[in-house]
Structures are given as structure tokens and as C-alpha cells.
Amino acid sequence: MDLLNLIEARKSVRKYEDKKIPKEDLDKILRAGWLAPSWMNSQPWKFIAVQNNETKAMLSELAGFQPHVKNADAVIVCVADNNAWNREVFGEVLKKRGMTDDGIDKIFKIETFYPPLLGQKTTLLRSVEQLTYAISYMMLEAKELNIDSCIIGAIANEITLKNTDDKKQIIEKVNNTLNLKDGEVIATMITLGYSENKEEKTNKQRKNIEDIVFYEKC
Numbered sequence: 001m002d003l004l005n006l007i008e009a010r011k012s013v014r015k016y017e018d019k020k021i022p023k024e025d026l027d028k029i030l031r032a033g034w035l036a037p038s039w040m041n042s043q044p045w046k047f048i049a050v051q052n053n054e055t056k057a058m059l060s061e062l063a064g065f066q067p068h069v070k071n072a073d074a075v076i077v078c079v080a081d082n083n084a085w086n087r088e089v090f091g092e093v094l095k096k097r098g099m100t101d102d103g104i105d106k107i108f109k110i111e112t113f114y115p116p117l118l119g120q121k122t123t124l125l126r127s128v129e130q131l132t133y134a135i136s137y138m139m140l141e142a143k144e145l146n147i148d149s150c151i152i153g154a155i156a157n158e159i160t161l162k163n164t165d166d167k168k169q170i171i172e173k174v175n176n177t178l179n180l181k182d183g184e185v186i187a188t189m190i191t192l193g194y195s196e197n198k199e200e201k202t203n204k205q206r207k208n209i210e211d212i213v214f215y216e217k218c
């Protein structure tokens with residue numbers, strides 16, 4: 001499909017048929033995420049495809065018991081990998097780009113280039129910022145394969161809650177199940193499946209394009 005038509009056709013789907021997504025299609029969707037651009041190629045992310053029913057139930061609980069997380073055939077857990085900004089890891093990426101040790105040292109002293117200089121919260125925000133591109137890529141690749149999706153952002157985590165104490169148990173349970181390390185935060189999920197209602201048209205409720213799109217100035 002033409003890309004703009006594909007973008008028009010994509011919509012959030014929350015009710016799915018009981019039908020398996022072929023492994024090769026899941027692989028393609030994950031590959032689209034892997035190929036997404038990121039800040040200086042930092043790639044501060046991990047994508048975990050989950051099809052196990054027990055794990056999906058846990059993920060649904062993490063997302064305030066949203067039913068489509070449990071009912072989707074697959075859920076891609078999008079993890080903000082804050083460890084990707086560590087000097088060794090990020091330094092290695094910059095070296096691969098051909099930067100010298102001196103150049104890399106300079107980068108690590110400039111706030112606009114190196115988020116950890118601005119603290120943990122900013123680093124997490126930067127990781128999440130990168131994830132959004134990969135998520136868009138994966139959703140569009142899914143649509144191209146006739147697989148519907150929904151982004152799940154209402155997740156108990158350090159971004160959505162002032163204090164995660166109340167949700168500590170479920171956060172730990174999910175982190176253990178997915179084998180996440182310190183510094184790896186579940187930022188978003190994508191539910192994937194085949195729409196129960198094939199006839200349903202997209203209902204693009206958007207602000208007026210004239211109110212948000214401009215040339216030269218507002």
C-alpha cells in the first residue's frame with residue numbers, strides 16, 4: 001500500500017480475532033523497530049515480543065488491566081534501555097561511527113549531546129523519545145502485514161507515576177519475568193492482532209489540519 005494510505009488506514013484496534021500471527025510477520029515487525037533512527041544512533045531500547053498467556057495477563061495488570069493487552073495475540077514490550085547511554089556502551093556506538101577517543105570525550109561533556117549530564121529523568125525521557133520512532137515503524141509494518149495494533153502508554157512506571165510504591169509488586173513481577181536489568185524501564189507496549197471487526201472504518205478524529213500545520217510561521 002502507498003505509505004500515506006497505510007498511515008490513513010492504521011487505527012487503534014482493541015478487539016482481536018483468536019488468530020495467531022505468523023512468526024515471520026512478528027520478525028518483520030521487530031526488524032522495523034530495529035531499523036528505526038535514534039539520537040546519534042544510541043538505540044536505547046529493547047523490544048520483547050510476548051505471546052505467553054500468563055505473561056500477557058501480567059502485562060495487562062501493569063497497564064491497569066486493559067483487556068486488549070491480555071487478548072492480543074502478541075504484545076511487543078518496548079523497553080527504554082537507559083544503560084545504552086553508559087560511557088562504554090554509547091562510546092562503542094560512537095567509535096563505530098568513526099569518532100576518535102578525544103571526540104567522544106568531548107561529546108560526553110556537552111549536555112545537548114549527552115543526556116546523563118542532565119540526570120536520570122532526562123536520560124529516561126531521551127530514551128522514551130527514541131522509542132517513539134521505533135514504535136511508529138513497527139505499527140506501520142504491522143499494518144502493511146494486515147495486522148492491527150494499539151499503543152499502550154498507560155503503564156505503571158517511573159514516567160507515569162510520581163511514586164511507583166503501590167505498583168512495586170507487579171512492576172517487579174513483570175521485570176523478573178522479562179529478565180529486565182536495572183536501568184531498563186518498560187515505557188510502552190504495542191498490542192498486535194487481527195481486528196474482530198474488519199468492516200469498521202477508520203475514524204480519524206483529529207484537530208483541524210489548518211490549526212496545527214503551517215508553512216513558515218503559525
Ligand SMILES: Cc1cc2nc3c(=O)[nH]c(=O)nc-3n(C[C@H](O)[C@H](O)[C@H](O)COP(=O)(O)O)c2cc1C
Nearest residue numbers: 010011012013014063066150151152153154155204
Ligand atoms: C503514547 C500513546 C499512548 C497510548 N496509550 C494507550 C493506552 O494505554 N490504551 C489504549 O487503549 N490506547 C492508547 N493509545 C491509543 C490512542 O488512544 C489513539 O492512538 C488515539 O486515540 C488516536 O486514535 P487512532 O490510533 O485510532 O488514530 C495511546 C497512544 C499513544 C500515542
